[in-house]
Amino acid sequence: MAKILIIDDAKFTRTMLKKMINELGHEILEAADGREGLDTICNEQPDIVLCDIHMPEMDGMELLKILNETHTNVSVIVVSADIQDETREKCIDLGASEVINKPPDKEKLKAAIEKLLNKGKED
Amino acid sequence: MVTPTDRQLDALKKIVNTGMEKAAGTLNDMLGSHIELKAPSIVMFDPEKPGEEFSDLDNGELASVQRSFHGSFSGSSVLVFLPENAVKLVAALTDEKPGSEELEALMVDTLNEVGNILINTLIGTINNLLSAHIDFAQPNYREGKFHDLLKPLDSEKIEMFLLIRTNFKVEDPQVNGNIILIFELDSTRNLLSAIDKL
Numbered sequence: 001m002a003k004i005l006i007i008d009d010a011k012f013t014r015t016m017l018k019k020m021i022n023e024l025g026h027e028i029l030e031a032a033d034g035r036e037g038l039d040t041i042c043n044e045q046p047d048i049v050l051c052d053i054h055m056p057e058m059d060g061m062e063l064l065k066i067l068n069e070t071h072t073n074v075s076v077i078v079v080s081a082d083i084q085d086e087t088r089e090k091c092i093d094l095g096a097s098e099v100i101n102k103p104p105d106k107e108k109l110k111a112a113i114e115k116l117l118n119k120g121k122e123d
Numbered sequence: 124m125v126t127p128t129d130r131q132l133d134a135l136k137k138i139v140n141t142g143m144e145k146a147a148g149t150l151n152d153m154l155g156s157h158i159e160l161k162a163p164s165i166v167m168f169d170p171e172k173p174g175e176e177f178s179d180l181d182n183g184e185l186a187s188v189q190r191s192f193h194g195s196f197s198g199s200s201v202l203v204f205l206p207e208n209a210v211k212l213v214a215a216l217t218d219e220k221p222g223s224e225e226l227e228a229l230m231v232d233t234l235n236e237v238g239n240i241l242i243n244t245l246i247g248t249i250n251n252l253l254s255a256h257i258d259f260a261q262p263n264y265r266e267g268k269f270h271d272l273l274k275p276l277d278s279e280k281i282e283m284f285l286l287i288r289t290n291f292k293v294e295d296p297q298v299n300g301n302i303i304l305i306f307e308l309d310s311t312r313n314l315l316s317a318i319d320k321l
Contacts, residue, residue: 010236012216012229054239054259081240083145083247086256102240103153 002117005029005046007037007063008079009055013102017050017079020106024113034058038066041074048116050109051096053080053087064094075116079104125167125285125311132165134318135287139163139304142248143289146241146302153237154215154293161290168286168305170273177288180269180301187265187272188238192246194257195317196310198284200246201272202238203301209234211296235262245289245302253317273305285311 004026006017014030021028029044031037034051035058041049053060060078067074078091081102088099098112127135140163147158186209191199204212210221213233219226239262250256265272273286287304306314 010232010239012233012236015217054261056261081243081247082259083244083251084256085251087247101149101244102236103149105152 001026002047002113003027003029003044004113005031005037005040005044005049007031007034007040007049007055007060008052009033010052013052013079017104017109020104020109021113023106024110026113034060034063038063041067041072046074047120048113049074049076050079051076053078053082053091061090061094064091064096068095075120077109077112077116079109124283125308125315127165127167127285127311127315131315131318134321135165135314136163138249138252138318139165139245139287139289141252142245143291143302145248146244147291149240149244150237150291150293153240154295156215156296157294159292159294161292163287163289165285165287167283167311168273169283170270177269183268184266185269185272186234187267188234188242189263189265189272190238190242191260192257193260195250195253195255196257196306196314198304198306198310200242200305201303202234202241203269203272203303204234204298206266208298208300212237212293212298212300215296215298231264235264238262238264241302246304253314253321255317273303282308284308285314 004021006014008014009032018028029040029046031040033055051060075097078096078099083101091099097116100108143160147160151158186204186206188202213230214221216233217229285306289302292299
């Protein structure tokens, strides 16, 4: 069982993601913006972070930058409504493992999580 | 004064249609229901002289999610519902009963996120086709009369702008909605210039 942190200011999306991850049997942590998410990453060391981009306080891009600069060892899957090509490229450049569009497709999310967990085992 | 040519209008309608098809696809994924689309209408809109084309939205209070955007193009986008349709949509998405306290507590958050997803998908598709990029402000839920909702949040200036209206209809629950895109005058020139380069 992995520990997965969901960072999104929209309760609607957190609820949708929680339902999907519950079915996969993983432990779930939640945060409503990037700052709260960063604190949770430091305190709880999740295996995977599912992170929105556009959020108040600290957005997903800023969080990715901080994780990148501090060499924090956590895999981030960006889950965002922003489907612009440039946004996707920026997220990958900042170290995101995957970018999934909202509303998240359950099978795509499951495959992305399994890929990262398997990669973690190999490492 | 900017007047799009027939070729520009035709190309813009096709691009907006492509964006709306994708946005309808996301709503279909969320609701599991067929979404019917109407062809978009595109007009140079003068807020001082509103025409008849929005008379169906002009009769009372509306629920809306507004997002302004800046970048290759600047303007704002508004997802508009009649209030009873907004309630039906949130009830279908959250499995809460219309009129319940639980539903009331989820209304703004859920509509903001639906607006976020639909508007991003529509404008993101347009931008990808035109090799453009914009940044969005946070979504903002507002209730009011149609013409008040068209006023930008961050500006008092009222001038003529390019207005794109799209309309979608969810089959079950029966919900009508509109996404309205407003491009400021300078951005209208940039948009038409990007279309000319296609």
